[in-house]
Every structure is written in structure tokens, then in C-alpha cells.
Amino acid sequence: MNFQITGTYTDLYQLAMGQAYYRDGSHKMPATFDYFFRKLPFHNGYVVFAGLADVLDMLESLRFTSEDIDYLGKQGFNADYLEMLRNFRFRGTIHAPREGDVIFPAAPVLRVEGTMLEVQLVETLILNTLNFQSLIATKAARIRMVAGDSVLSDFGLRRAQGFGAITASRAAVIGGFDSTSNVYAAEKYGLKAEGTMAHSFIQLYGDELQAFRKFAEARPKNSVFLVDTYNTLQSGVPNAIKVAKEMEERGERLKAIRLDSGDLSFLAQRARAMLDKAGLEYVKIAASNQLDEFVVRSLRQQNAPIDIFGVGTNLITGHPDGALDGVYKLVEADGKPRIKVSENIQKVTLPGNKQVHRLLNEDGSFFGVDALSLSAEGVPTHIINPHEAHKTMQCAGINSEPLLKLVMKNGEAINRIDSIAEIKNYASQRLSMLPPEYKRFENPHVYKVGISEGIKAMRDELLKKHAF
Amino acid sequence: MNFQITGTYTDLYQLAMGQAYYRDGSHKMPATFDYFFRKLPFHNGYVVFAGLADVLDMLESLRFTSEDIDYLGKQGFNADYLEMLRNFRFRGTIHAPREGDVIFPAAPVLRVEGTMLEVQLVETLILNTLNFQSLIATKAARIRMVAGDSVLSDFGLRRAQGFGAITASRAAVIGGFDSTSNVYAAEKYGLKAEGTMAHSFIQLYGDELQAFRKFAEARPKNSVFLVDTYNTLQSGVPNAIKVAKEMEERGERLKAIRLDSGDLSFLAQRARAMLDKAGLEYVKIAASNQLDEFVVRSLRQQNAPIDIFGVGTNLITGHPDGALDGVYKLVEADGKPRIKVSENIQKVTLPGNKQVHRLLNEDGSFFGVDALSLSAEGVPTHIINPHEAHKTMQCAGINSEPLLKLVMKNGEAINRIDSIAEIKNYASQRLSMLPPEYKRFENPHVYKVGISEGIKAMRDELLKKHAF
Numbered sequence: 001m002n003f004q005i006t007g008t009y010t011d012l013y014q015l016a017m018g019q020a021y022y023r024d025g026s027h028k029m030p031a032t033f034d035y036f037f038r039k040l041p042f043h044n045g046y047v048v049f050a051g052l053a054d055v056l057d058m059l060e061s062l063r064f065t066s067e068d069i070d071y072l073g074k075q076g077f078n079a080d081y082l083e084m085l086r087n088f089r090f091r092g093t094i095h096a097p098r099e100g101d102v103i104f105p106a107a108p109v110l111r112v113e114g115t116m117l118e119v120q121l122v123e124t125l126i127l128n129t130l131n132f133q134s135l136i137a138t139k140a141a142r143i144r145m146v147a148g149d150s151v152l153s154d155f156g157l158r159r160a161q162g163f164g165a166i167t168a169s170r171a172a173v174i175g176g177f178d179s180t181s182n183v184y185a186a187e188k189y190g191l192k193a194e195g196t197m198a199h200s201f202i203q204l205y206g207d208e209l210q211a212f213r214k215f216a217e218a219r220p221k222n223s224v225f226l227v228d229t230y231n232t233l234q235s236g237v238p239n240a241i242k243v244a245k246e247m248e249e250r251g252e253r254l255k256a257i258r259l260d261s262g263d264l265s266f267l268a269q270r271a272r273a274m275l276d277k278a279g280l281e282y283v284k285i286a287a288s289n290q291l292d293e294f295v296v297r298s299l300r301q302q303n304a305p306i307d308i309f310g311v312g313t314n315l316i317t318g319h320p321d322g323a324l325d326g327v328y329k330l331v332e333a334d335g336k337p338r339i340k341v342s343e344n345i346q347k348v349t350l351p352g353n354k355q356v357h358r359l360l361n362e363d364g365s366f367f368g369v370d371a372l373s374l375s376a377e378g379v380p381t382h383i384i385n386p387h388e389a390h391k392t393m394q395c396a397g398i399n400s401e402p403l404l405k406l407v408m409k410n411g412e413a414i415n416r417i418d419s420i421a422e423i424k425n426y427a428s429q430r431l432s433m434l435p436p437e438y439k440r441f442e443n444p445h446v447y448k449v450g451i452s453e454g455i456k457a458m459r460d461e462l463l464k465k466h467a468f
Numbered sequence: 469m470n471f472q473i474t475g476t477y478t479d480l481y482q483l484a485m486g487q488a489y490y491r492d493g494s495h496k497m498p499a500t501f502d503y504f505f506r507k508l509p510f511h512n513g514y515v516v517f518a519g520l521a522d523v524l525d526m527l528e529s530l531r532f533t534s535e536d537i538d539y540l541g542k543q544g545f546n547a548d549y550l551e552m553l554r555n556f557r558f559r560g561t562i563h564a565p566r567e568g569d570v571i572f573p574a575a576p577v578l579r580v581e582g583t584m585l586e587v588q589l590v591e592t593l594i595l596n597t598l599n600f601q602s603l604i605a606t607k608a609a610r611i612r613m614v615a616g617d618s619v620l621s622d623f624g625l626r627r628a629q630g631f632g633a634i635t636a637s638r639a640a641v642i643g644g645f646d647s648t649s650n651v652y653a654a655e656k657y658g659l660k661a662e663g664t665m666a667h668s669f670i671q672l673y674g675d676e677l678q679a680f681r682k683f684a685e686a687r688p689k690n691s692v693f694l695v696d697t698y699n700t701l702q703s704g705v706p707n708a709i710k711v712a713k714e715m716e717e718r719g720e721r722l723k724a725i726r727l728d729s730g731d732l733s734f735l736a737q738r739a740r741a742m743l744d745k746a747g748l749e750y751v752k753i754a755a756s757n758q759l760d761e762f763v764v765r766s767l768r769q770q771n772a773p774i775d776i777f778g779v780g781t782n783l784i785t786g787h788p789d790g791a792l793d794g795v796y797k798l799v800e801a802d803g804k805p806r807i808k809v810s811e812n813i814q815k816v817t818l819p820g821n822k823q824v825h826r827l828l829n830e831d832g833s834f835f836g837v838d839a840l841s842l843s844a845e846g847v848p849t850h851i852i853n854p855h856e857a858h859k860t861m862q863c864a865g866i867n868s869e870p871l872l873k874l875v876m877k878n879g880e881a882i883n884r885i886d887s888i889a890e891i892k893n894y895a896s897q898r899l900s901m902l903p904p905e906y907k908r909f910e911n912p913h914v915y916k917v918g919i920s921e922g923i924k925a926m927r928d929e930l931l932k933k934h935a936f
Binding site: 011 | 790
């Protein structure tokens with residue numbers, strides 16, 4: 001297992017701008033970027049924040065290799081600039097929520113501070129990692145929400161977007177999946193690996209009964225029989241029952257059967273009845289085939305006795321939304337706030353070094369509004385709708401917690417949480433603090449953000465300065 | 469740059485089945501799998517076959533590391549099986565079209581022959597690679613088709629599905645893109661890297677004019693100015709013109725300006741007029757912002773004077789289809805044909821070791837039907853619709869070429885074509901042989917497959933054997 005990206009995992013323009021910064025010395029200027037997203041995927045009410053530990057890992061080890069430097073030399077970059085890049089280390093400071101937290105549009109998720117060159121060069125890496133892992137963790141959380149206590153296993157590797165599979169399996173577990181078929185990701189991240197059996201196994205032996213016997217002999221503790229190669233109810237399930245009873249005689253237990261085609265609700269009910277009649281109440285039923293949150297919800301509403309769902313394509317590619325639209329914007333440089341203007345007011349950025357205060361109800365659940373203020377301001381006494389200034393809200397007396405915490409200082413990760421189990425538990429805990437109206441699939445309630453007087457004044461002044 | 473997957477880049481069940489094969493000696497049984505897909509993505513009329521060179525590369529170098537073996541030991545695999553895996557090498561033989569060819573549903577694309585264990589273990593790797601790269605190459609080909617001779621550049625890295633970006637950029641170029649912003653992929657695959665400038669660059673200097681000057685000084689031969697940070701027509705374009713004229717005095721030429729928001733057609737026309745009036749006819753106009761094949765087509769239909777399109781999310785994630793549904797099915801084992809039965813006749817597999825004959829019109833263009841026969845049969849004299857046996861077609865007198873050629877023999881790649889330029893040219897050449905009715909976006913003509921009498925007889929006999 002050997003998987004290491006380098007400094008060239010970026011857009012060419014980052015390196016081009018870096019050369020310009022280096023040329024006039026502004027590469028050393030202090031600068032702050034915010035990572036945030038604008039649009040919720042899946043018409044969902046929230047996003048599960050994932051990918052942070054990978055980002056910190058990659059930033060700590062980020063280097064330009066000699067091979068990279070030679071390559072960039074041939075691309076026309078200046079020799080002095082490349083010599084500097086040869087010794088490049090990311091020494092920036094990052095504030096972020098804990099990985100697994102629940103996040104919402106418009107509020108900063110990462111605040112990245114450092115020299116202009118270093119914070120610019122890592123933009124693409126940060127976006128690529130957080131956008132994708134947060135997308136998949138969110139998709140997984142939607143499926144978990146309707147799956148009750150069923151086992152959810154990621155079966156997506158074969159349909160994943162190439163090597164995207166590696167971090168997608170990680171994110172799926174953070175969002176609520178129990179396991180993955182992807183051995184590489186399981187090994188890399190300490191995920192639970194699970195698997196069943198393919199049609200080819202049955203086809204090889206030709207005889208389904210013999211194939212089940214062979215598999216049970218090879219995997220006595222971990223056998224799942226695929227029962228739809230020829231005919232699920234007339235061949236697959238009866239043969240599975242026969243071999244399960246043989247296993248019982250050896251003191252073994254068949255773990256599960258798997259349905260992979262046909263009407264899963266009907267077949268699961270019939271198969272369950274057949275298994276139970278044979279005294280195999282402990283044999284579980286797994287189902288797969290084009291599952292997503294809507295199919296899983298429907299199967300559970302029909303009381304289909306399915307214990308394990310194997311979800312592939314729709315999970316691993318975040319179907320139907322292939323990307324979270326996260327962006328990374330300069331909000332301060334050389335100690336001065338910066339803004340990006342746009343004809344679309346929604347796209348005007350919020351300047352300044354900011355903190356996000358998550359307001360809390362008295363029972364500890366999320367209030368429904370995140371309050372943004374300048375870091376120097378502390379918790380604001382009242383907040384203003386960023387786009388409709390007549391809408392304000394008092395914050396005094398409302399509990400809150402700061403969302404952005406120090407996770408990297410001068411290039412070194414702080415208070416790292418690499419255990420996927422801990423991140424997954426945190427996601428589950430934070431999701432439980434989000435009221436149900438934000439979690440429904442159909443027109444979920446909109447979680448709001450408000451900005452402090454300090455941010456508003458800063459933004460209005462910069463807007464005036466850049467007005468045409 | 470260091471990017472190496474290992475034998476664990478697979479589904480757990482492949483390794484589990486492998487242990488069962490190993491236990492009874494069937495791991496050495498000769499077997500043949502077909503890779504093929506069933507459903508065209510994007511309602512398109514064809515797929516561009518991509519990913520082959522990467523597959524061959526990975527198969528040649530595929531190993532289980534000591535770390536992998538230790539990990540698998542902890543997962544409960546047997547020690548003797550793992551000792552065998554420690555020395556695992558893929559020694560199989562593969563037939564495939566040349567990478568870049570145009571392929572269609574139902575016909576085999578890869579024929580993979582070897583021992584049961586080796587061809588089973590690599591299933592996931594083959595599916596993961598070919599499904600994704602073919603999806604993206606196809607998306608790219610759609611965009612190229614409507615982009616005329618405009619430059620197309622992949623800007624997708626930040627919104628890509630994690631490390632999927634690496635091979636996606638490769639596939640985009642095969643499908644017809646000219647370049648990528650992804651430096652890592654460009655370095656790895658020898659793609660052309662291109663880039664412009666971000667809003668943060670303008671924001672850092674605060675003054676747009678100064679920012680353009682700084683960039684021109686740093687990149688005198690390769691400057692593209694982003695003109696929409698404050699106001700495109702009132703600030704961005706006039707400032708770009710001013711700096712372009714200054715560059716002329718130094719004997720330099722501004723390469724392009726980039727539009728990234730607003731009405732791209734309107735802004736391009738106004739910007740073009742302003743540039744031309746200033747004698748800057750040579751300065752090109754680049755455009756980006758949520759482009760896809762439909763927006764590019766619309767912009768060209770409006771005669772928007774855009775020379776360079778930067779396409780991001782919709783290209784790199786294959787929006788709206790996140791995956792090609794390619795599968796890998798056992799068609800022969802131990803010298804005997806194998807079948808997978810299904811209640812859905814479309815999902816019954818075609819058994820046997822097969823060849824695909826691409827029928828050709830007299831002018832050399834594609835006939836509209838691929839003829840499948842058993843490898844031993846040669847070109848069939850007539851073919852039969854696989855699902856409606858009363859529909860037959862004479863092939864006698866029709867020119868044809870065998871599509872599946874030897875690309876790997878006993879684990880060694882043969883006649884390798886690694887040059888992306890060659891693969892890209894081949895794709896373009898093969899697409900030019902596909903009649904236009906198969907290339908339109910709206911209800912494209914259906915490219916058909918027919919099967920030989922030999923395949924039909926074999927399938928019918930196996931179906932009868934497994935009937936219930």
C-alpha cells in the first residue's frame with residue numbers, strides 16, 4: 001500500500017500565481033482563506049463534514065519531489081522560484097469543526113492562515129478532499145437515517161470514480177456505514193471489511209449446492225451465500241438451507257444469504273419464512289442491487305426482513321450530485337480584509353478573520369442558526385441576515401459554542417482524531433442534536449446563518465470601495 | 469509523485485472466493501471473463517473506451533505487500549493461502565479493442581483469460597478503472613463534438629471525486645480535451661497543463677490593474693487575466709487592455725482574458741469588441757462557470773466569441789451519470805461455457821470465448837451492428853438478435869474487422885500504446901467513422917449487436933440446463 005500525493009496535486013494556476021507572489025515578495029504576506037460551500041447536495045438539510053484528518057495528513061507531508069521540480073522546470077517556471085519550492089513545507093494554521101460535525105451553507109468551515117504562497121498552493125488539495133468526502137458522508141448519513149439498525153455495507157468500489165473509492169469508503173463509514181467491501185480502504189483507514197460471494201463462484205462450480213458447500217468449508221465463520229444465480233426461491237434459498245443445516249451439524253452457523261435481483265421485498269419475506277421454517281432464524285438476509293436512501297426507506301416501510309444492505313453506485317458516487325460546491329476564498333491579506341464582489345449578492349464573500357458560533361437550544365440541540373462574527377468580536381449580541389439587513393436576531397442569553405477550533409498550528413496537526421470510530425460516533429452524536437425538521441428528505445427546514453455588525457460593516461465598506 | 473495500488477485494491481469477496489478456490493485446487497482452473505456494459509451513459513449513442521493502458525500497467529505491477537499479507541492474516545485468511553498470495557503475479561491474457569475505440573452495450577470489451585484465481589482477483593480493479601475512465605472520455609467526447617475547434621481545458625480537480633481526478637483528467641484528454649489544470653495528472657500522463665489566474669490573486673493586490681501587471685511580469689508568455697473580480701466590462705476588460713498594450717511595448721503578447729460569471733455570451737461579445745477596438749485581435753477569450761455540453765453548444769449557437777472553454781464539475785464527475793455500469797462475467801471455466809441466468813432476459817450472459825466483429829460500410833464507416841461469434845467460429849455468415857430470435861441479418865459480403873486484439877499475454881502487455889496523443893487521435897479517428905445519427909444528443913440511433921448461431925445454441929442449451 002503506497003499512496004502519496006505531492007505538491008503537484010494542484011491546479012497549474014496556483015503555481016503560476018505563486019511565481020508572481022514570489023517575484024515581488026508577497027509570497028510571505030500573511031493571508032487567510034475561508035473554505036465554505038453554498039449549496040446543499042441532494043436537497044438535503046445539512047452536510048456531514050468529512051476529510052479533515054486526510055487534509056491534515058497531506059498538508060504535513062506535502063513536498064515537491066525532485067521529479068516534480070524537474071517537471072515544473074520544463075513547464076517554464078523560474079529556477080529561483082523552483083529552488084524555493086524544493087524546500088516548501090506547509091506551515092500554516094487551521095481552524096475547523098471536529099471532523100464529523102454537521103455544517104451548513106455560507107458559514108466558514110475551514111479558516112486557513114499562513115503566508116500567501118502556502119495557503120494559495122494548498123487550495124486545490126483542500127477543496128478536492130473536503131468537497132468529496134463531505135458529499136459522501138452526507139449521502140451515507142441519509143441512508144443511515146432510514147436504515148434503522150440494519151447493517152449498511154459499502155459495495156461501491158467497482159463503480160466508484162477511479163481512485164476516489166479510497167476516501168469514499170472512509171467517508172461512507174463516517175456518515176454511518178458499518179463496513180466496506182474495499183479492502184484497500186479498510187486496510188488504510190482501519191475500516192471493517194466485509195464481503196459475500198459473486199455469481200462467478202456459483203458459475204464456476206456449475207452446481208449451486210456444491211458451490212455453497214465449498215464456500216462454507218473455506219469460510220466457516222463468515223459465509224454469505226448469493227442465492228439468485230439461477231432461481232432465488234426454487235434453487236438458491238433451498239440449497240442455502242440445506243448447506244446451513246449441514247453446517248449446524250459441524251457446529252457452524254451460516255451468517256447470511258444475499259438477494260441481488262428481483263423484487264427484494266417479496267423475495268426477502270419469502271426467504272425469511274423458508275429460513276425460519278427450517279429453524280434458521282439466526283441466518284440473516286442481505287440485499288443489494290441499485291439501492292439508495294429511497295429504496296432502503298421503501299423496503300423498510302414494507303417491513304422487508306432485510307438485515308444487511310449492500311449499497312454501491314448511488315453511495316460511492318453521491319448520485320445524483322457528483323460534487324459539493326465548496327469554495328476557498330481570500331478573506332484577509334496583509335492584515336486587511338478582502339472581498340470578492342459579484343453581481344449576484346449571494347456570491348459576495350464575507351471578509352475578515354471569522355468565528356462561527358453555533359447557537360444551542362436549552363436542551364442542547366442546535367438552535368437553527370449559526371452566528372458569524374469577527375474573531376476579535378467574540379459572541380455577537382445580535383446578528384443580521386447577510387442578504388436582507390432588515391432581518392435581525394438577538395443572541396443575548398442564547399447558549400453557543402465556537403465551531404472553529406485549532407486543528408493545525410504552524411503546519412503541525414493539533415488534537416488529531418484519526419480514529420474513524422471516534423469520528424463516526426461524533427457525527428452520529430452531532431446529527432442527533434439536529435432537530436428532525438432539518439433531516440427530512442422533502443423540503444427540509446433551512447438552517448440559517450447570521451452575521452455580526454462587525455462583518456456587515458466591513459463588507460459594506462469594501463463593497464462601497466469596489467462599487468461601479 | 470508516488471502512486472501505487474496493491475493487491476488489496478479489490479472487494480473482500482474476491483479474496484474470500486480465492487481462498488475457497490485455493491482450498492480445492494480450482495484456483496488453477498482455466499477461466500475466461502468478459503467485461504462489458506449494459507446501459508449507455510448520458511442517453512448517448514456510444515462510449516469511448518478508456519483506461520486500458522492503466523489497467524495493463526496495474527496488472528503488470530500488481531503485488532500483495534508484506535503489510536497487505538499481515539493485514540489479511542488478521543482478517544482471518546488462512547496462512548497457506550496468504551503465502552501463495554505473497555508470490556501472486558497476474559499472468560493472464562487479455563484481448564481488447566485499442567484504447568480510444570468506440571464501444572457499445574452488450575458486446576464484450578475485454579476478454580480476460582487465465583487461472584480462476586488470478587482473473588477473479590482482478591475483477592474489481594478492471595471494473596473500477598474502465599468504468600470510470602470510459603465514462604469521462606465519453607463525456608469529454610460529447611463536449612468536444614459541440615465545441616468545434618475551440619480549446620477545451622479540464623478545470624475539474626477541485627470538484628472531482630477525490631483521487632478520481634487523476635485518471636479523470638487523462639480520460640478527458642482521450643475523449644477530446646486539449647489540456648488540464650491538474651498538474652499531477654499532467655506530470656504522470658504527459659498531458660498538457662494549462663492555467664489562468666484566481667480571484668484571490670486580484671484580491672491580494674486589491675488593485676486589479678496592479679494585479680494584472682504583476683502577473684504579466686511573472687508570466688510574460690503565458691498570461692490569462694481573470695476579468696470578473698469586481699466588474700467585467702467596466703473594470704476587468706479595460707484593465708486587461710491597458711496591461712496588454714503595456715505588454716506590447718515590451719514585445720510581449722497577452723494570451724487571453726477569462727470570463728467566469730454572468731452571461732458568458734453577452735460578455736464575450738462585448739469583451740471581444742473592446743479588445744478588437746484596441747487592436748488586440750490576438751487576445752483570446754476563455755470562459756468557465758458550470759459549463760457542460762449543452763451550455764457549450766448554446767454558446768456556440770449564439771456565436772459567442774469564446775476561444776477556450778474551461779470545464780470543471782460536469783466533466784470531471786460525468787454529471788449527471790456518476791458511473792458506467794460495466795460488469796465482469798464468467799463465460800468459460802475448465803474449457804466449458806458458463807452462464808448467469810436471470811429472470812430478466814437482458815441480464816442473461818452470453819457464454820463462451822467470443823470475438824466481436826465490427827461490420828463496416830463500403831466507405832469504411834461503421835455499419836451500425838457489431839457481430840459476436842465464438843472465437844473458434846470466425847466471422848459469422850449471419851447473426852441473430854440476442855433477445856428476439858426471429859430477427860436475423862446476413863453478414864456475408866459485409867466487410868468487418870475483429871475488435872478484440874491481444875493486448876496482454878501471460879501477464880505481459882503487448883503492443884502497448886501509452887502515448888495519450890496517439891490514444892486521443894485514435895478516439896477521434898474512430899468517432900469520425902461513426903455515422904452522425906449515433907452521435908446526436910437527442911434520441912441517438914441504437915447501435916446493435918447480433919450473435920452467431922454458435923453463441924445462440926450454447927446459450928439456449930445452458931438456459932435449458934438451468935431452467936426451473
